[in-house]
Amino acid sequence: MANILHFYFSNPINVQNYLQSMIQKGAKNTISITNQNFLKKKLYLPTTEKEVKKISSLLSTVESKKALEMNILERLQNQKKYFQQQMFT
Structure with a gap:
């Protein structure tokens, strides 16, 4: 399974699509993502x-x-x- 996840997330477009909806930008362009939001997101795997x-x-x-x-x-x-x-x- 790790090989599949590595291959999927090695593509910058996939990373952006996965993270875009959960990223919260701060005042100084800092980006924060909570663990809860990250783990809530679904990814369809075999x-x-x-x-x-x-x-x-x-x-x-x-x-x-x-x-x-x-x-x-x-x-x-x-x-x-x-x-x-x-x-x-």
Whole structure:
């Protein structure tokens, strides 16, 4: 279940949507949220262990794929930078 919650709340839009209705701004733009209000809010999650395992597995696969693609992107950007340097030397 923790994997699902981590994935859900790692998206800033989801965090904003979840917290927006319960945030109380103070005089100096301080933000306060009571524990009671935070725990009152509903979040729809899978109900069976089988669903949790399947969704967690899928999210782990997506995270692994994302990390791999980010690594490839970084390598391609480095390669591009190298080629551009070679063009002008």
